[in-house]
Structure formats: C-alpha cells, structure tokens
Amino acid sequence: MTLDQLRPYVDGLLDPWVSAADRVGLTPNGVSAVAGLVAVGAGVAYYLAGADPVWYAVGSALVVLNGWFDVIDGALARRQSVDSEAGDLLDHVLDRYADIVIIAGVAAGVGRYDLGLAAVTGVLMTSYLGTQAQAVGLDRLYAGLVGRADRLVIIAAVGFAAAAVDPTAYGLGLPGWLLVFLAVVGHLTAVQRFYEAWGRLD
16 A cells, blocks of 8 residues: 555645735746656756765755645645546656656766666656556556555655665665666556456456
C-alpha cells in the first residue's frame, strides 16, 4: 500500500487551502504550474547542496511544498467543477518533469549521474506503468512498493537528515544511497505494477 492510495481520505483536510485558493482566483492548472516551478527550485537547491549541505533542508522543504500543491490542484478542480482530461494530462506531465528535476538535482549535487539515471528511469517507469494500465482499459494503478507520494516523503526526509549529518558508507552519503534506493525500488515497483496489470488482462 502506498500513500497515493490515501488521497481520498485527506481531501477533507484540504478544504481550508482549497477554499483559500478558490477565493484568490487560482485555477487548478495554475496550481499545477506553481508546483512545477517549486520542483525546479527543489532541484536547484539539491544541486547547491553539493557545496553547502544547508541547501538540502531548503530542497526538502520545497519537495514537501510540491507534494502539497500536487494534492491541492485536483481538489481545487473538483471544487470549481473544471476537472478534465486536459487538466489530468497537464498534471501528470508536470509531475514527471518535477520528478526528473528533483532527482537530477540530487544526482548533480553529489556528482553521481550514473545513479541519477538509474533512479530517474525507475521513477518514470513506475509512473508509466500506473497510467499505462488505464490506457489498456484498467483502473489507474497505485499498487507497488513506492508511489509518488511515498517518494516525495522519502526524498524530503533524507534531505532534511543530510542537512544535519551525512555519514558515508561504501563511498556514498545519504543522497547517494537515496538514489540507489529510488533506482532499485522504482524498478521493482514498475515490475509489480506490470504483473498486476498483466494478471488483470489475462
């Protein structure tokens, strides 16, 4: 079970935020765009953390904010009765770019582009399998070891930890091991989703 599956249960907690966004005239697509810009800021902060670890805390705070906006945009769309396939498409595209820039920032900050490539492909395949199931007539898949919400929580937690202390093991600090984790678990989650979708189609 991943945190993505809990979204319907937290909608009630969003009401004050969604109401505020509605009152000031924000649109769901506007919130999605802001979330994307916040993700870019997180990626830049993680890159700068290679020289000054305090930036890990900044990057992690921005990752949390990105995740929060990512929940609000859908709730706002439902509040304004403007939820649409076009909005869903934009949200997913911006989420994937957010994933890329955040992981690229971590990888660039520690100079491990090989691990960054492995991590980002795992993350993208996880998301791809989730939506590809829907494309072949199934429900969107959120099953697997780690979904997007889980990833954001883990990335933020590791970033906050790395800002305070960054022990090294086998030549990698916490950010490096984060990339290893995202690579391994991302591809395993993608495989899990593939086999679940395959089983439903069989």
